[in-house]
Amino acid sequence: MSSIKKDENFSEWYNEIVEEAGLTDKRYPIKGMNVWPAYGWKIMRYVDSYIREELDATHHDEVCFPLLIPQTEFQKEKEHIKGFDAEVYWVTKAGDNELDIPLVLRPTSETAMYPMFSLWIRSHSDLPLKIYQLVNTFRYETKQTRAFIRVREIHFFESHTCHVDEEDAQKQIEEDIQILSRIAKKLCMPYMLLRRTEWDKFPGAYYTVGIDTTLIKGRSLQLGSIHHYHENFSKPFDIKYEDLNGDLKYVHQTTYGMSERLLGAVIGVHGDDKGLVLPPAIAPFQVVIIPILAKGNVEEVEKQACILRDELRAAGIRVELDDGDERPGNKFFKWELKGVPLRLELGERDIKNGVVAFARRFDGQKGSFQRSEVTSLVKAELDKIAEEMDAKAWAKMKESIISVDDLENPPEMILRFGWCGDENCGKAIEEKTGLKILGTPYIHEEFHGKCAGCGKDTDIVVYSARAM
Amino acid sequence: MSSIKKDENFSEWYNEIVEEAGLTDKRYPIKGMNVWPAYGWKIMRYVDSYIREELDATHHDEVCFPLLIPQTEFQKEKEHIKGFDAEVYWVTKAGDNELDIPLVLRPTSETAMYPMFSLWIRSHSDLPLKIYQLVNTFRYETKQTRAFIRVREIHFFESHTCHVDEEDAQKQIEEDIQILSRIAKKLCMPYMLLRRTEWDKFPGAYYTVGIDTTLIKGRSLQLGSIHHYHENFSKPFDIKYEDLNGDLKYVHQTTYGMSERLLGAVIGVHGDDKGLVLPPAIAPFQVVIIPILAKGNVEEVEKQACILRDELRAAGIRVELDDGDERPGNKFFKWELKGVPLRLELGERDIKNGVVAFARRFDGQKGSFQRSEVTSLVKAELDKIAEEMDAKAWAKMKESIISVDDLENPPEMILRFGWCGDENCGKAIEEKTGLKILGTPYIHEEFHGKCAGCGKDTDIVVYSARAM
Numbered sequence: 021m022s023s024i025k026k027d028e029n030f031s032e033w034y035n036e037i038v039e040e041a042g043l044t045d046k047r048y049p050i051k052g053m054n055v056w057p058a059y060g061w062k063i064m065r066y067v068d069s070y071i072r073e074e075l076d077a078t079h080h081d082e083v084c085f086p087l088l089i090p091q092t093e094f095q096k097e098k099e100h101i102k103g104f105d106a107e108v109y110w111v112t113k114a115g116d117n118e119l120d121i122p123l124v125l126r127p128t129s130e131t132a133m134y135p136m137f138s139l140w141i142r143s144h145s146d147l148p149l150k151i152y153q154l155v156n157t158f159r160y161e162t163k164q165t166r167a168f169i170r171v172r173e174i175h176f177f178e179s180h181t182c183h184v185d186e187e188d189a190q191k192q193i194e195e196d197i198q199i200l201s202r203i204a205k206k207l208c209m210p211y212m213l214l215r216r217t218e219w220d221k222f223p224g225a226y227y228t229v230g231i232d233t234t235l236i237k238g239r240s241l242q243l244g245s246i247h248h249y250h251e252n253f254s255k256p257f258d259i260k261y262e263d264l265n266g267d268l269k270y271v272h273q274t275t276y277g278m279s280e281r282l283l284g285a286v287i288g289v290h291g292d293d294k295g296l297v298l299p300p301a302i303a304p305f306q307v308v309i310i311p312i313l314a315k316g317n318v319e320e321v322e323k324q325a326c327i328l329r330d331e332l333r334a335a336g337i338r339v340e341l342d343d344g345d346e347r348p349g350n351k352f353f354k355w356e357l358k359g360v361p362l363r364l365e366l367g368e369r370d371i372k373n374g375v376v377a378f379a380r381r382f383d384g385q386k387g388s389f390q391r392s393e394v395t396s397l398v399k400a401e402l403d404k405i406a407e408e409m410d411a412k413a414w415a416k417m418k419e420s421i422i423s424v425d426d427l428e429n430p431p432e433m434i435l436r437f438g439w440c441g442d443e444n445c446g447k448a449i450e451e452k453t454g455l456k457i458l459g460t461p462y463i464h465e466e467f468h469g470k471c472a473g474c475g476k477d478t479d480i481v482v483y484s485a486r487a488m
Numbered sequence: 489m490s491s492i493k494k495d496e497n498f499s500e501w502y503n504e505i506v507e508e509a510g511l512t513d514k515r516y517p518i519k520g521m522n523v524w525p526a527y528g529w530k531i532m533r534y535v536d537s538y539i540r541e542e543l544d545a546t547h548h549d550e551v552c553f554p555l556l557i558p559q560t561e562f563q564k565e566k567e568h569i570k571g572f573d574a575e576v577y578w579v580t581k582a583g584d585n586e587l588d589i590p591l592v593l594r595p596t597s598e599t600a601m602y603p604m605f606s607l608w609i610r611s612h613s614d615l616p617l618k619i620y621q622l623v624n625t626f627r628y629e630t631k632q633t634r635a636f637i638r639v640r641e642i643h644f645f646e647s648h649t650c651h652v653d654e655e656d657a658q659k660q661i662e663e664d665i666q667i668l669s670r671i672a673k674k675l676c677m678p679y680m681l682l683r684r685t686e687w688d689k690f691p692g693a694y695y696t697v698g699i700d701t702t703l704i705k706g707r708s709l710q711l712g713s714i715h716h717y718h719e720n721f722s723k724p725f726d727i728k729y730e731d732l733n734g735d736l737k738y739v740h741q742t743t744y745g746m747s748e749r750l751l752g753a754v755i756g757v758h759g760d761d762k763g764l765v766l767p768p769a770i771a772p773f774q775v776v777i778i779p780i781l782a783k784g785n786v787e788e789v790e791k792q793a794c795i796l797r798d799e800l801r802a803a804g805i806r807v808e809l810d811d812g813d814e815r816p817g818n819k820f821f822k823w824e825l826k827g828v829p830l831r832l833e834l835g836e837r838d839i840k841n842g843v844v845a846f847a848r849r850f851d852g853q854k855g856s857f858q859r860s861e862v863t864s865l866v867k868a869e870l871d872k873i874a875e876e877m878d879a880k881a882w883a884k885m886k887e888s889i890i891s892v893d894d895l896e897n898p899p900e901m902i903l904r905f906g907w908c909g910d911e912n913c914g915k916a917i918e919e920k921t922g923l924k925i926l927g928t929p930y931i932h933e934e935f936h937g938k939c940a941g942c943g944k945d946t947d948i949v950v951y952s953a954r955a956m
Contacts, residue, residue: 048554053556058550083524084524085524086516086522087521088521093517106584112580115576122581136513151526
């Protein structure tokens with residue numbers, strides 16, 4: 021890593037670290053479409069594996085829908101198409117033929133899936149229908165792109181569910197929030213759940229819960245969202261079921277999605293001036309072993325290092341032994357840059373004393389493990405690191421939020437203030453301050469105060485931040 | 489299943505079974521772009537998991553390259569572009585803007601990857617470079633489409649390797665053939681390795697080894713291919729390395745790919761008039777338990793069935809207990825259609841006698857297991873089924889090949905005959921007979937005979953078949 025400091029110039033620090041650590045290659049000849057090299061893709065696949073684990077455990081079926089959507093289907097829900105029209109890619113030609121009906125590259129899959137749902141769902145016994153897919157989506161981003169955070173080909177998961185009524189769909193949203201809490205825990209990732217304003221909800225949604233975190237002081241980053249669609253899509257797509265009385269009813273739908281931004285957030289929240297800091301659950305290597313060699317002991321130390329590696333590997337720990345020719349100091353730098361949570365050092369003296377030296381990437385803390393109990397001690401240390409990373413990140417996010425009474429010269433923080441609930445007043449606040457109202461806490465927070473716009477008494481509290 | 493017989497009308501049988509068994513849904517509003525519902529996608533994901541296992545074990549790194557390729561890169565290798573020009577999809581528009589440089593949806597990823605390879609490779613120490621990805625590709629198929637076999641969005645793996653010289657690339661091809669043998673074994677899939685003729689090799693390849701099997705008498709189905717590219721791509725894409733003497737040299741490349749056709753072949757090779765027959769390694773459920781209930785014993789039988797399921801599951805066997813309300817006969821049909829390799833039946837008498845009745849899907853053979861040893865017996869039976877399916881399929885393919893001296897009124901089989909090696913003579917044979925020359929055996933077969941075209945003495949033997 022060069023001398024760029026995270027706290028001084030986050031953007032440059034971020035742009036450099038993603039390439040230096042081998043997470044992405046931005047030299048692909050289309051802006052905003054990057055290559056996933058092996059190291060970055062491995063981390064993303066660990067994130068994916070937890071998503072699958074959680075969605076499978078909650079009885080979502082994994083499926084895979086086509087990428088291309090005919091224009092005719094894409095335009096069925098009017099709000100939805102208005103929201104996406106300016107940012108979709110169009111396939112208009114195949115071979116030498118102009119296509120009769122142009123095809124859209126999925127920006128999200130509602131309009132691909134829902135014509136099929138209307139064929140799949142006949143009766144109440146087909147409900148709830150809960151499916152998901154892990155695919156790439158496409159958005160013609162016109163703003164400045166940024167690896168993982170604002171790209172034009174986006175790796176993401178989307179779950180789609182259909183229910184007998186509004187209430188059952190609502191229960192799904194509660195389940196989604198539980199799923200989120202477990203996935204976020206693996207990433208040591210703090211988040212806010214904020215119900216978006218009417219003018220900021222997902223195109224076509226009944227309501228939207230944004231999942232936000234923060235990387236830069238006073239700025240928020242949306243990690244994903246959960247939507248209640250009510251009957252907004254089931255009507256235009258004619259998704260009906262026969263209830264117990266033989267009456268035809270429209271299903272109520274929800275969707276839930278998070279993207280590779282999760283990885284962007286991991287980099288931004290945990291990384292430091294030395295490079296990446298990976299949560300143990302998604303680290304391709306959770307442990308790296310560096311043998312400390314000196315003349316005369318090379319063979320024995322190398323042998324012991326191999327034994328140590330094999331022991332840890334047999335216990336299911338993802339471990340790399342760096343037996344290359346570089347000096348230990350260079351190896352330290354290299355693996356710190358790559359974010360390996362725990363470094364073990366093994367030299368002649370350690371072997372004699374029956375210990376293994378360690379250094380934690382997260383906070384640099386050093387110590388040593390008894391060689392005889394190293395497997396269980398390493399496992400316990402990785403768990404401890406994850407707990408501490410999680411706690412530290414949550415504390416830092418909470419410290420970055422401040423309650424304010426008015427918006428005159430607000431500090432560069434995430435702001436919490438009263439709002440009367442009127443759309444015009446909310447939009448006026450946004451225009452005047454350049455802030456974005458993220459929404460009202462989805463988990464209720466008690467509040468009595470005055471609207472920061474018009475000064476009226478109100479029980480509604482909102483969070484706001486500058487967009488990243 | 490309706491009364492369509494596999495042997496009488498393969499096409500109709502195939503088209504019906506893929507939908508009835510829940511492998512695909514062809515009602516998506518774009519022809520040749522089908523939906524993967526849960527059951528089909530699960531099977532494909534097992535196939536993918538073996539591909540990953542094999543490629544990871546042979547030190548290929550999994551990566552993910554962008555889907556879209558700029559026209560300018562796509563056109564760099566002249567043979568390659570000629571081969572694909574008529575069948576690619578073009579993105580020409582994004583939002584309201586016409587793109588300056590149209591983008592191709594990958595039909596395969598040479599032209600996406602190789603500009604990056606030329607940045608990644610500097611010296612001999614960067615070689616061999618071995619990577620792969622599991623993605624979807626797109627071909628504008630103008631022929632009749634068929635699920636998994638001829639589709640327009642194709643799920644596949646592609647591995648790409650770079651080597652110091654022709655010989656090292658050749659070694660890679662030997663490794664690829666070993667990988668193939670292990671993957672095919674999981675699918676109980678017989679295959680032929682045939683070096684394609686010069687006029688039938690992959691556009692841009694130095695030589696191509698086709699991997700073929702057969703579903704219909706006298707017709708071949710290509711499952712995948714392995715290519716040696718020599719310097720054919722490294723020159724136009726400028727992929728050079730510095731060798732030990734400091735000289736700049738072009739890398740030698742290979743590629744290897746197989747698609748969802750593997751699943752189509754599994755259906756066609758193993759299926760029968762009752763439906764799918766799945767090899768145990770890729771069956772979402774390897775075992776289904778059907779409780780045989782009668783008045784008075786319901787509670788005890790259901791309890792014992794649950795205990796049996798939990799025991800098998802704990803042993804790592806993928807098992808489903810069908811405790812639905814249908815009659816056992818209906819359940820038998822349903823799970824036979826879905827191809828579950830082993831059915832277990834548990835009734836009152838079985839419990840008393842300390843046995844579990846079984847029926848093998850593959851050949852209908854019935855018997856019973858001692859309840860006390862059921863876990864190890866089920867595992868052994870699944871292994872036995874796999875062995876027997878594999879042996880039967882290989883024997884059947886071999887029986888479908890016949891050596892002939894001339895091509896007057898050849899039988900509806902895969903034909904093996906002499907060829908002088910001359911391109912014009914080969915093309916004349918193809919034209920006259922309507923057969924396609926698949927190629928010469930990659931694993932050498934001793935041969936002395938006459939060319940079926942011109943009658944000259946020759947040591948070259950070729951295989952041919954009608955295209956499916």
